[in-house]
Amino acid sequence: MTDMRxxxxxxxxxxxxxxxxxxxxxxxxxxxxRHYAEKRRNGDLLTSKxxxxxxxxxxTRTRLATEAAMHRxxxxxxxxxxxxxxRAGDFYQESIKDTVHMLEYYGDVIAMRHFQQGAPAEAAKWxxxxxxxxxxxxxxxxxxxxTDLYTTWKHFxxxxxxxxxxxxxxxxxxxxxxxxxxxxxxxxGLVVCPPEMSLLPEFKAELDERNVMYREVESVEKCIAEAxxxxxxxxxxxxxxxxxxxxxxxxxxxxAAYKVTRxxxxxxxxxxxxxxxxxxxxxxxxxxVDATRHARYWFEAFNGVAMRMALLxxxxxxxx
Amino acid sequence: MTDMRxxxxxxxxxxxxxxxxxxxxxxxxxxxxRHYAEKRRNGDLLTSKxxxxxxxxxxTRTRLATEAAMHRxxxxxxxxxxxxxxRAGDFYQESIKDTVHMLEYYGDVIAMRHFQQGAPAEAAKWxxxxxxxxxxxxxxxxxxxxTDLYTTWKHFxxxxxxxxxxxxxxxxxxxxxxxxxxxxxxxxGLVVCPPEMSLLPEFKAELDERNVMYREVESVEKCIAEAxxxxxxxxxxxxxxxxxxxxxxxxxxxxAAYKVTRxxxxxxxxxxxxxxxxxxxxxxxxxxVDATRHARYWFEAFNGVAMRMALLxxxxxxxx
Amino acid sequence: MTDMRxxxxxxxxxxxxxxxxxxxxxxxxxxxxRHYAEKRRNGDLLTSKxxxxxxxxxxTRTRLATEAAMHRxxxxxxxxxxxxxxRAGDFYQESIKDTVHMLEYYGDVIAMRHFQQGAPAEAAKWxxxxxxxxxxxxxxxxxxxxTDLYTTWKHFxxxxxxxxxxxxxxxxxxxxxxxxxxxxxxxxGLVVCPPEMSLLPEFKAELDERNVMYREVESVEKCIAEAxxxxxxxxxxxxxxxxxxxxxxxxxxxxAAYKVTRxxxxxxxxxxxxxxxxxxxxxxxxxxVDATRHARYWFEAFNGVAMRMALLxxxxxxxx
Numbered sequence: 001m002t003d004m005r006x007x008x009x010x011x012x013x014x015x016x017x018x019x020x021x022x023x024x025x026x027x028x029x030x031x032x033x034r035h036y037a038e039k040r041r042n043g044d045l046l047t048s049k050x051x052x053x054x055x056x057x058x059x060t061r062t063r064l065a066t067e068a069a070m071h072r073x074x075x076x077x078x079x080x081x082x083x084x085x086x087r088a089g090d091f092y093q094e095s096i097k098d099t100v101h102m103l104e105y106y107g108d109v110i111a112m113r114h115f116q117q118g119a120p121a122e123a124a125k126w127x128x129x130x131x132x133x134x135x136x137x138x139x140x141x142x143x144x145x146x147t148d149l150y151t152t153w154k155h156f157x158x159x160x161x162x163x164x165x166x167x168x169x170x171x172x173x174x175x176x177x178x179x180x181x182x183x184x185x186x187x188x189g190l191v192v193c194p195p196e197m198s199l200l201p202e203f204k205a206e207l208d209e210r211n212v213m214y215r216e217v218e219s220v221e222k223c224i225a226e227a228x229x230x231x232x233x234x235x236x237x238x239x240x241x242x243x244x245x246x247x248x249x250x251x252x253x254x255x256a257a258y259k260v261t262r263x264x265x266x267x268x269x270x271x272x273x274x275x276x277x278x279x280x281x282x283x284x285x286x287x288x289v290d291a292t293r294h295a296r297y298w299f300e301a302f303n304g305v306a307m308r309m310a311l312l313x314x315x316x317x318x319x320x
Numbered sequence: 321m322t323d324m325r326x327x328x329x330x331x332x333x334x335x336x337x338x339x340x341x342x343x344x345x346x347x348x349x350x351x352x353x354r355h356y357a358e359k360r361r362n363g364d365l366l367t368s369k370x371x372x373x374x375x376x377x378x379x380t381r382t383r384l385a386t387e388a389a390m391h392r393x394x395x396x397x398x399x400x401x402x403x404x405x406x407r408a409g410d411f412y413q414e415s416i417k418d419t420v421h422m423l424e425y426y427g428d429v430i431a432m433r434h435f436q437q438g439a440p441a442e443a444a445k446w447x448x449x450x451x452x453x454x455x456x457x458x459x460x461x462x463x464x465x466x467t468d469l470y471t472t473w474k475h476f477x478x479x480x481x482x483x484x485x486x487x488x489x490x491x492x493x494x495x496x497x498x499x500x501x502x503x504x505x506x507x508x509g510l511v512v513c514p515p516e517m518s519l520l521p522e523f524k525a526e527l528d529e530r531n532v533m534y535r536e537v538e539s540v541e542k543c544i545a546e547a548x549x550x551x552x553x554x555x556x557x558x559x560x561x562x563x564x565x566x567x568x569x570x571x572x573x574x575x576a577a578y579k580v581t582r583x584x585x586x587x588x589x590x591x592x593x594x595x596x597x598x599x600x601x602x603x604x605x606x607x608x609v610d611a612t613r614h615a616r617y618w619f620e621a622f623n624g625v626a627m628r629m630a631l632l633x634x635x636x637x638x639x640x
Numbered sequence: 641m642t643d644m645r646x647x648x649x650x651x652x653x654x655x656x657x658x659x660x661x662x663x664x665x666x667x668x669x670x671x672x673x674r675h676y677a678e679k680r681r682n683g684d685l686l687t688s689k690x691x692x693x694x695x696x697x698x699x700t701r702t703r704l705a706t707e708a709a710m711h712r713x714x715x716x717x718x719x720x721x722x723x724x725x726x727r728a729g730d731f732y733q734e735s736i737k738d739t740v741h742m743l744e745y746y747g748d749v750i751a752m753r754h755f756q757q758g759a760p761a762e763a764a765k766w767x768x769x770x771x772x773x774x775x776x777x778x779x780x781x782x783x784x785x786x787t788d789l790y791t792t793w794k795h796f797x798x799x800x801x802x803x804x805x806x807x808x809x810x811x812x813x814x815x816x817x818x819x820x821x822x823x824x825x826x827x828x829g830l831v832v833c834p835p836e837m838s839l840l841p842e843f844k845a846e847l848d849e850r851n852v853m854y855r856e857v858e859s860v861e862k863c864i865a866e867a868x869x870x871x872x873x874x875x876x877x878x879x880x881x882x883x884x885x886x887x888x889x890x891x892x893x894x895x896a897a898y899k900v901t902r903x904x905x906x907x908x909x910x911x912x913x914x915x916x917x918x919x920x921x922x923x924x925x926x927x928x929v930d931a932t933r934h935a936r937y938w939f940e941a942f943n944g945v946a947m948r949m950a951l952l953x954x955x956x957x958x959x960x
Contacts, residue, residue: 037425040369040428040449041368041369042368042369047714048681048682048683049680049681049682050682050708050711050712052704052708060400060422061422064372064399064400064422064423064426065425065426067398067426068370068372068398068425068427071396071398074367076682076711078704078711078717079704080700080721081400094919094920094921095927097927098920098927101941102700102701102704102919102938103704105705105708105941105942105944106704106708106945107708129680279414279418279422280418281418287415287417298421298422301421301422302425304425305425305426360689360769361688362687362689362690363688380720380742381742384718384719384720384742384743385745387746388690388718388745388747391690394687397718401720599738599742600734600738600739601734601738607735607738618741621741621742621745622745624745625745625746
């Protein structure tokens with residue numbers, strides 16, 4: 001047995017890098033710091049530090065949750081929220097190395113979202129400050145999934161022995177991160193998605209190598225009775241080029257196999273199961289589910305701030 | 321007589337919600353706090369609080385005045401300034417309820433501008449934190465009009481007995497808010513606008529129900545002699561799709577009936593009357609008016625910061 | 641001899657306004673404050689002050705360096721980073737005077753980038769707070785060039801007796817600022833550019849009037865042996881309307897006469913010479929130069945924060 005690695009100065013790039021004990025360490029720091037958010041009082045743990053948010057793709061939840069966390073700890077924040085707002089916008093015009101050898105002087109930690117998979121990892125190679133991956137293309141989304149697992153852990157008191165029904169587009173980064181994370185726990189994945197959105201072969205090979213337990217199932221209905229956690233992403237993507245009326249029509253397009261309805265929950269779900277969704281949603285999760293015992297997505301949103309407080313404090317060495 | 325309602329935790333959505341004494345309470349807090357802005361020194365009344373600005377339409381003055389107020393009190397600020405920068409951008413893609421059950425965790429008060437009338441009120445229904453309406457479509461613009469009335473009150477020492485000449489597009493939100501507010505004072509409105517921009521019938525019905533005293537007049541010239549306050553909005557809208565030269569041509573398009581010129585002021589206006597304009601202006605208010613005794617729009621701009629300091633401090637419970 | 645002018649309340653508009661001693665005063669304050677950036681600890685020199693960034697053109701480096709500097713000193717920051725985000729966006733729709741009589745109430749110093757030459761100077765005419773020119777069209781870029789000269793001074797311990805090879809588009813604002821600055825030192829410029837990008841006649845006349853010593857040379861190769869400082873800008877501009885592949889092709893387009901390669905440096909450059917580049921680069925400066933003794937552009941990026949800390953502290957009166 002070795003001592004635990006320190007989080008000081010560490011990059012948060014992939015949940016492949018997290019070991020079992022490290023998940024619990026992060027959860028415990030989130031528990032320690034969440035009172036600032038609950039009591040709505042900014043503290044002063046990070047007043048002497050600056051967060052740089054480098055978002056090459058628009059984002060609401062992830063960017064604001066990360067910035068809110070920094071503010072809650074008294075810290076400073078600057079950055080950009082859209083590639084169009086920066087001359088460094090086009091990845092192919094300026095190398096990540098060149099970009100990082102500028103950004104690293106403007107803040108003490110870099111939170112990066114990028115449209116290209118691997119960009120935060122490339123940034124971390126060159127940066128003198130920690131880099132937090134806030135979503136990289138089809139890659140990973142570790143801070144979101146740490147939030148999800150933290151929410152799960154707070155509900156069940158454990159992550160072991162749980163079955164997680166993952167429904168949505170399996171090529172999405174959250175799905176990658178949560179399946180990687182399962183390798184560190186006694187968890188089983190139940191994977192439900194349209195055929196054209198299924199796990200890629202190379203990703204399946206990786207899961208096998210890591211002994212991640214999962215089964216592919218045809219529909220939510222066929223496995224919801226087994227699920228402790230129902231982890232959702234849309235299968236219909238919002239089309240922002242459409243007009244109001246056209247967009248409204250899209251809302252009815254999710255096939256029944258990939259929806260979680262109030263009826264289905266009442267008929268088949270475990271009483272103790274919880275639903276997580278990083279939102280925004282299309283029609284895979286109708287609003288009347290919000291009032292069921294299962295809905296945990298807004299608590300999840302709140303936990304997103306506590307989780308980023310924990311990560312920022314850890315990599316900046318303000319807590320251990 | 322009841323005691324005054326507390327502002328703690330209260331939403332600022334409409335001036336319909338304000339009672340006479342509450343206007344004066346807000347003015348008095350603005351007076352108490354304005355020295356920070358005058359002396360150009362940020363204080364620490366709100367260091368432990370975070371403002372979230374959710375601007376679904378671009379804005380310069382309102383957004384920056386609100387943020388500046390928060391900074392002046394030592395507070396933290398985050399948010400977005402354009403719907404395009406957020407996946408929650410399209411109102412029809414994500415419900416206000418869903419959006420609010422995220423934003424409420426990122427700040428302690430939400431300042432919202434929205435292209436759709438009623439959106440801030442809908443947000444306030446769901447939010448656990450106060451919502452400040454920073455302009456909602458054709459609806460209202462309470463923080464702007466509180467600023468205007470505060471500026472008027474500082475000049476005249478009272479709001480009673482004043483005649484307010486409102487000139488511009490009567491469908492605009494500032495016009496709605498100021499006419500609602502008049503119900504609480506012994507004020508009379510003189511309404512001047514092109515026929516196609518006149519007060520909507522349903523809005524007139526509301527004013528009648530509230531016993532707001534106002535008259536519709538054909539031109540500024542016909543009533544400026546009676547006016548204590550000249551309250552202006554453009555009737556020609558800036559067309560941002562036009563080129564420099566084309567835009568320049570638009571500047572000459574405001575009909576004389578809806579303009580306030582130096583000549584007109586000299587010939588007909590009361591010596592004590594003041595001009596308010598939330599800016600930017602087209603040619604309804606030529607720049608040579610700036611040097612007259614009547615111009616108060618820059619003082620109004622300064623007061624905009626003091627007013628937002630008052631509102632933020634009140635709803636966050638930092639003052640009473 | 642007069643005493644030195646104070647920087648308190650002063651605008652930073654042009655390096656034409658700087659006298660020899662003032663350069664050294666600014667360098668010395670940068671030296672005094674740089675430890676905050678080196679130790680990565682925000683101080684509290686400017687906690688009671690607010691910086692307003694008014695960027696009418698997108699910028700990454702200049703905006704973020706300026707904001708980072710303010711945060712490093714504990715200050716507050718607000719503003720806009722794109723003209724499209726503000727109704728004041730179109731210069732021709734609202735006068736600079738009108739815009740400034742709003743912005744001046746939102747912050748204690750205004751950092752402005754503008755697409756139109758002279759806009760910051762026009763703003764400074766009306767503003768009650770100092771205005772810092774962060775680049776104005778084809779005009780000047782004083783904070784960048786102060787950074788460059790500071791970097792040079794830190795390397796050589798002096799600015800006198802140095803030859804500066806300026807290569808790139810001579811119509812660019814950095815080139816203007818650095819050539820103006822040379823009038824205050826015993827420096828000589830070696831100017832290399834494509835004929836269509838050469839110094840404009842009116843600008844040459846100004847340099848002559850100021851007794852700036854410079855020679856126009858045909859290629860980098862012909863004068864690199866004489867150069868102490870190699871000061872670079874691209875001659876091929878990034879075309880952000882192009883696709884990835886098309887953009888990639890542009891990268892090979894810089895003629896050899898305006899490139900600085902590793903080979904050329906090894907064969908001809910002074911051992912002690914340094915290369916400055918404000919970045920981003922096209923292919924005029926290949927990445928393999930980064931590992932030579934000459935590269936100073938990342939140190940220059942770091943110094944950019946220290947320089948803005950100095951300027952903000954000086955004009956706000958926090959240091960002398």
